Amino acid sequence: MLKKTLLATAALLAFHLPASAAETFPAKLAGHAYLPAFTLIPPPADAPEDAWISGKFTGRTRNHDVMSVPGDVGPAYGSHPTGISLPFIGQPVQGLSGFAMNRAEDGSIYTLTDNGFGTKANSPDALLFFHRVKPDFETGKVERIESVFLRDPDRKVPFRIAYEGTDSRYLTGADFDPESIQVLDGEVWIGDEFGPYIIHATADGRVLNVHQTMLDGKALTGPDTPGTVVPAQPGKDFQVQRSGGYEGMALQPKTNLLWAMLEKPILGEDGKPEGDFLRVLTFDTGKGDTGKSGWTGDSYKFRLAEGATAIGDFNFIDDSRALVIERDNGEGDPSLACAEGAGDKSACYPVPAKVKNIVLVDTARTDADGFIHRIGHIDLMDIQDPDGKAILETDAARDLKGKFTFPFFTIEDVMLYDDTHILVANDNNLPFSAGRRIGQAANNEFILLDVADFLAAK
Template sequence: MYPTSFITACTTALMALPVAAQEMMPATLAGHAVIPAFSFSAPPADAPAETWVSGKYTNGPAAIAAPQSVEINGLMLPFFGQPLQGFSGYAAQRGAENSLYALIDNGFGTKANSSDALLGFTRISPNFDEGTVAVEERIWLHDPDRLAPFRIVHDGSETRYLTGADFDLEGMQIVGDTVWIGEEFGPYLISATLEGKVTGVYPTMVDGKELRSPDHPALRATAQAGVDWKLPGSGGYEGLALTPDKKTLWGMLEKPMLDETGAPEGNYLRVLAFDPDARRWTGDSFKFALTEGAVAIGDFNFIDDTRALVIERDGGQGHVSAACAAGAAGDCFDAPALIKRVTLIDTAQIDAEGFVRRLAQIDLMDISDPDGISRMGDTSGQVEDGKFVFPFVTIESVLRDGEDHILVSNDNNLPFSAGRTLGVPDSNEVIRLYVPELLAAK
């Protein structure tokens, strides 16, 4: 574990880093609800039989033969059933009885290990009094009309349920009776019914050309960065925001685009406009400058006509007080969480170079908890009394919740992420934060 002097030095250095102009606002924990990591459901009755056991490829390209025969991060894999994976985005549109529509990530993290993870979204109801989250409904994506422009895993089946080897779902919105989903492998926009039937798959167009990542199904091993693909891996849509008038979907890329040499074009992200009524890219865009130290965003949702919340994050997990000393390994975090922020932007204020104005931030590693609301008393490290931290590598859902509050959730990357407690797979956590100053920033 790092000594106190080292932690202080790290904190001081971070505070000195240059960032786009904005104010840091306070955040207070107002609610905390948890879905345990080991949470599963049965696949749909007409899904292929192999989907009743998931995670068979998490230990390498060869399938693990026997269920619950291999230990990864304290869990026995493969699993019986489909895991209730981490949430990768909230829709602004609420469901019945004020429930939340939450998108579930692609499975186990990559195309290679997720072919037995079914894709879909859920409708959930956090109960902050009890600290629980009710799963009201689970909707499975399927493509019976063969609209995916490539061969999918279950191509020969009648229902053609989609898997994490087909798409990587990262952001969702609902317009009328149509669900819109931003994904990373293409990157594509996917439209579907509220029952999960795919109605369209739209490639991303930038300057008249299709934007591709190295996971695009048309690419081969000889493809060149900056030429054949202009997004790094896991660099497609991470945030998909809908304007309150429901006229425009704004897709925010997770990572910077690449120039012709294959290098990042800058420390900023492109945000691209799509017309859901016309089902076409409009050509409009703006740029989002990343906080120094952030490497990606996690979600993106409007709070009014022009202002929106964006999650920014580094690639670390765990509290800095439990970080590994130089050269050490073992019972410690080798890359602790340092930059985990929610940033408010104003899309009505775009400068001459195309950058959106950043208004204010909160620090998810510095949340006040004076009333002891936290339900996770076993956070590794030395978290200050009266404080709460959200030390996850992937924090991927944010939504306004009333006049003064927001909701934030993590993607738990089952079974791999263990940012809350060393060696313990992360649960899915939903937190409610009191942030009136952030939401009032102009």
């Protein structure tokens, strides 16, 4: 009896411990590969001519002068140059923002490029597309096997798109911000940040349906949702924060439910975040296109660790356990943090990376308030590399021999690779991030991590 009481008490305490108190598991670097930052591909032959030069609207005025404006990380991050200039000839592959749980028949991995250059306003010439890729950890290279561009020939998108008047009707970053992807029965499901919406498409990129998010019987909208009119009052006219829509969307095995997680806390009536947690809504892929609402009505909560501000990806590893990336907004090794009040920030990081975690959760275990149970996490800023697998140098004011870090602003891809390994990748925000080296644009890095104990945890 005493043993049962102690076990019950321990279980209760586990639910109410702060997120940062969960167990930290070790991780070892087993492979490192990358797709170079400056990787561009041509738009489809039937795309508008406008799509041949992308990034024309990232400044205050339209700019057709190719590669005339040097990219940098922005004043908040020290204005470090990245060595790559806008606008581009072609479409950048950058911004890899989610792995699908299921792979293609040839073993390649589905991933997708996000909205382009960061906002709805500056990305009307950035086409939306997803890929099949294969990292090779022997050569350190990532092979891009196929890229598929999203288009809306059947006019399923319920609002005017940027290329509305064209025959091909390709989608752009002015229409959606795709941040997560799943593949089921040869079709694609994409989580969007702007609506937030769930987009259903064919394997060749044709939109089949666009699903508006419903929470507690009401449409959930944000400042970038078509129909939100400025001036709008946060918390009353919209609840989703800007860049706070679906960042992770996991596909649950057997049920075929999509667990769609918002990137940031939603806003209450007072316009303030409702708490240090994120909403997770479930969508039934079997009902979504039948005329019935695919939203199940179930809603859960994911509590962020102290210092974390957002999540990056979300994928199941079995019937109930899943991986979640949580992160802060920093980039760069913390040993190069700028001194307080430093005037010259050219060789330091004003906002260094600190919280970059992969969290293991169990969706079958929720408490009375709907919080999903956190089993433990690994720290991407403290990866062991005893075998010297790292192939890219990191700027740091400390000895990183035998150590490896993943000090990127946006880490947005994680999936189960095999029984003992996970695969993680970053969104490099071309040409606006430089987390590995000061003055050098971040590449699209893929890291293979040996985390056997982590994956076995219950």
